[in-house]
Structures are given as C-alpha cells and as structure tokens.
Amino acid sequence: MTDNNGAPAQLVVRDLVAGYGRLPVLHGLSLDVAAGAMVAIIGPNGAGKSTLTKAIMRLVEVMGGEIRFEGTRIDGLEPQAIAALGVGYVPQTRNVFGALSVEENLELSCNLLPRGAAGAAIEAIYARFPRLRQRRSQKGASLSGGERQMLAIGSALISNPKLIILDEPTSGLSPHMTTEVAEGIKAINDAGTTVIWVVEENPQQILALADWVYVLDGGTVRMSCAARDLLGAENFRELFLGV
Numbered sequence: 194m195t196d197n198n199g200a201p202a203q204l205v206v207r208d209l210v211a212g213y214g215r216l217p218v219l220h221g222l223s224l225d226v227a228a229g230a231m232v233a234i235i236g237p238n239g240a241g242k243s244t245l246t247k248a249i250m251r252l253v254e255v256m257g258g259e260i261r262f263e264g265t266r267i268d269g270l271e272p273q274a275i276a277a278l279g280v281g282y283v284p285q286t287r288n289v290f291g292a293l294s295v296e297e298n299l300e301l302s303c304n305l306l307p308r309g310a311a312g313a314a315i316e317a318i319y320a321r322f323p324r325l326r327q328r329r330s331q332k333g334a335s336l337s338g339g340e341r342q343m344l345a346i347g348s349a350l351i352s353n354p355k356l357i358i359l360d361e362p363t364s365g366l367s368p369h370m371t372t373e374v375a376e377g378i379k380a381i382n383d384a385g386t387t388v389i390w391v392v393e394e395n396p397q398q399i400l401a402l403a404d405w406v407y408v409l410d411g412g413t414v415r416m417s418c419a420a421r422d423l424l425g426a427e428n429f430r431e432l433f434l435g436v
C-alpha cells in the first residue's frame with residue numbers, strides 16, 4: 194500500500210470485483226498508483242482495462258474489494274463526489290458534446306470551480322493545447338479525432354484534478370496527432386498531475402513516457418513492473434496482445 198518512498202499510494206485498489214449487471218469482469222484486481230506517477234494499463238482486448246477505469250469512477254457496479262483515493266474510500270461514492278475529490282476521467286468515446294463549440298464544452302466543465310475562476314481556467318487549457326484556442330468556435334462534432342481528444346482531456350483538466358484517468362486517448366489517431374496528444378499528456382504529468390493511461394495502440398511510444406505499467410488479462414493483474422523493463426521484455430507482444 195505504499196509507493197517507493199514509503200508514503201501511502203494516492204490510489205489504492207484492493208481485491209476489486211466489478212462488472213456489468215451481476216457479471217463480474219474484474220476478479221480481485223489490486224493496484225497502487227503513487228502521487229505524481231504516470232501509470233500505463235495494457236492488456237489484450239477484453240482484459241478489463243476500460244472496466245477498471247469505470248469502476249474507479251463508479252460507472253459500473255463494484256461488487257467487492259475497495260478503492261481508496263488519498264486514504265478516502267471512494268467505491269461507495271457517486272461519480273460526481275469522486276470527481277470533486279480530484280479524480281478526472283476521460284472516457285474512450287462520447288467524451289465531448291458535439292453540438293456545442295469548443296469553448297462551450299470547456300465552460301460546461303467549469304461547474305466544480307469557484308465563481309469567477311472559469312476564464313483563467315479556460316485560458317490555461319488553451320495554453321496547454323493551442324489548437325483548441327484556434328478552434329474555440331468550432332462545434333465538437335466537426336473536430337478531428339486528435340482535437341476531440343484534446344478537448345476531452347482539456348474538459349477533464351479544467352477542475353485541476355490531482356489524478357486523471359485516460360481511456361485510450363490516442364486510439365485511432367494519426368502518428369502526428371498521437372505524438373501531439375501524448376506530449377500534452379506528458380506535460381500534464383510533469384506539472385504534477387498523476388496519470389493513469391489505458392494504452393491500446395503504439396505501446397512502445399507511450400510506455401517510453403510512463404513510469405510504471407500494469408498488464409491486465411482476464412480481469413486481473415497479470416504482472417506489473419517499471420515501464421522501461423516491460424519495453425525490453427522478450428515476451429512483450431504476448432503480454433500486450435495476449436497471444
């Protein structure tokens with residue numbers, strides 16, 4: 194339950210059983226994420242990666258085990274209460290409002306901020322992702338895939354979360370856009386926000402940015418290690434693809 198310095202991890206997941214309806218998909222999954230870390234989650238299709246992110250946000254049913262954020266049990270809280278503690282979440286799909294402009298999307302995300310703080314918060318997002326400033330009047334539905342991910346990440350960042358959970362944020366993006374989005378995420382982490390990043394594509398590129406990696410398979414943790422050690426592992430393909 195501690196990070197490398199002996200302090201309790203910021204996020205602690207213990208023996209988590211979670212899934213859909215009455216069907217568990219995660220079968221006693223445990224992991225620890227240290228404050229300030231960039232942690233990658235990888236594993237074959239159907240391993241339970243998205244389900245894990247949804248369970249942390251309590252968007253799926255948690256049937257057993259516990260989840261703590263900064264020592265507080267969050268597995269019984271509503272998603273809004275988890276967000277208010279400082280956990281941001283960017284789902285894989287349907288993560289922006291297509292009928293609203295970029296700026297309107299960002300404004301909508303300011304609801305957790307104190308009155309009067311919205312302008313500066315939106316400016317900070319434009320500074321982080323200058324493309325969003327260029328597209329500020331454009332509707333969400335007409336953004337490119339990479340721009341949409343930047344907007345989704347920017348919307349989650351508005352309330353200055355301590356931890357941000359990203360579900361496959363570079364999936365389907367061009368190599369150029371992947372690099373731009375990945376660099377943006379790295380900069381967010383460098384500024385002090387803990388990152389949990391579910392990786393589907395370009396694992397080598399993204400693992401090179403991460404500190405630690407958890408490999409999921411069959412709804413549980415198959416292995417965890419420093420990301421650079423996995424990059425050098427002989428069975429990397431097997432671990433990533435489950436083949």
Ligand SMILES: Nc1ncnc2c1ncn2[C@@H]1O[C@H](COP(=O)(O)OP(=O)(O)OP(=O)(O)O)[C@@H](O)[C@H]1O
Pocket residue numbers: 213218236237238239240241242243244245393
């Ligand atoms: N809404 C749902 N209802 C029932 N079962 C679901 C639902 N969503 C996912 N599952 C099942 O849960 C299991 C884990 O899915 P999950 O999306 O968490 O995997 P993943 O590791 O994120 O996979 P991928 O890389 O394909 O996105 C799969 O067997 C999937 O079919």
